[in-house]
Amino acid sequence: MRSPRLWLGLAFSLLFLGLLLWRVDLKETMQSLKEANYLFVIPGVAVYFLGALFRTLRWRLLLFHLQPIAAGRLFPVVVVGYMANNLLPVRLGELVRSYYLGQREGVSKSAALATILVERVVDGVVLLFVLVALSLVLPVTGLVEGVARSMSIPWPLLVSAVVAPFVLVLGLMVMMAYDPPRALALTGLLVKPLPVRVKARILGLLETFVAGLGVLRYPGRIPLLLLLSLAVWLAEGAMYYFVALSFGLASSLGGLTGMAAAMLAVVCTSNLGSALPSSQGAIGPFELFAVATLVVLGVQREAALAYTVALHVALLVPVTLLGLLYLWMGKESLVQLVRLGTGNASVEQPSRARDAP
DSSP states (O other), rough: OOOOOHHHHHHHHHHHHHHHTTOHHHHHHHHHHOOOGGGGGHHHHHHHHHHHHHHHHHHHHHHHHTOOOOOOHHHHHHHHHHHHHHHSSTTTHHHHHHHHHHHHHHOOOHHHHHHHHHHHHHHHHHHHHHHHHGGSSHHHHHEEEEEHHHTOOOOHHHHHHHHHHHHHHHHHHHHHHOOHHHHHHHHHHHHTTHHHHHHHHHHHHHHHHHHHHHGGGGGGHHHHHHHHHHHHHHHHHHHHHHHHHHHHGGGGGGHHHHHHHHHHHHHHHHHTTTTSSSSSGTTTTTHHHHHHHHHHHTHHHHHHHHHHHHHHHHHHHHHHHHHHHHHTTTOOOOOHHHHHHOOOOOOOEEEOOOOOO
16 A cells, blocks of 8 residues: 555546546446346457467567477466456556566566567557558547547647557667667666666666567567467457447447447557556556547447446456466465565576577
8 A cells, every 4th residue: 555656556547537437427337237238248258368378379489589488387477467467556467477487487587577568569569550450441540539539638649648658669679689788888877876786786687688678689570479469459359349249339330340340449449548557457548448439439428338347347357366366276475476576686697598499
């Protein structure tokens, strides 16, 4: 409760929820929730875990230059990481996932964290690409303007806030991956005034972090990385589609085909919006962006909110329960992983990268 991360995340979530709820009739929303046919959620959750398998295969590819790890051993780590993101604010689950992997497989924690950062940036690039591709069947420009209008934000500001971080971080990562000595030298200049011990720790962590970016030095792996990322989001889009069947949204979205395109648009906007800092499970930004997108595409606001609430529960609860089960089976403590992952004081040695066969 004393963590500033917790209060920062809660503040953002409350802000987004306030923007969402002030124009919604909650009685109509509850009625939509009562009338839904939740049988369609079952195949939706199954497809979500197929997406988790694609996430595992993608992470295995990102880690391969550090250490080849079987997908069967990585899958529980991926699930535990997503469980931690759902229970902890401001995406602390990424630290938990990197530390948990280090404990289980002996991989450098900071190098593992670098691969997760690559994963996040690639996700952003793929989602932006899908949104552009949807412009062939959906009025994407009008969609962006409509979402921004519903949030009372100028649309150029919204687009800049979403796109700029991915472009800047991707450029920085490529520079660090291809020219580690320069990255270390620049960091050395920045930390020069610091005490020797602190400076040594920062440079040691940066060196192992740069090692985790090594996948960017293998152009042949990039197409497979992008394909696996696309498979991740198509699987998640299929889950959104099944849950939409529960609420009968096809009639508002131009039939089943129109609903499929709309669900992919919701995948893009809700997940790009969830990159913003928030509390546990991205509660707040996810709902605001998803509802705004559906309203612009023709769904009544209360029905859109009911659908989004059910969807978010289906996204959060099963993977959280499975992650807690994995921790229980391994006799691990989430609290211990958080403390060690955020407060580990050791300076790691650089990982030895290896080439793919």
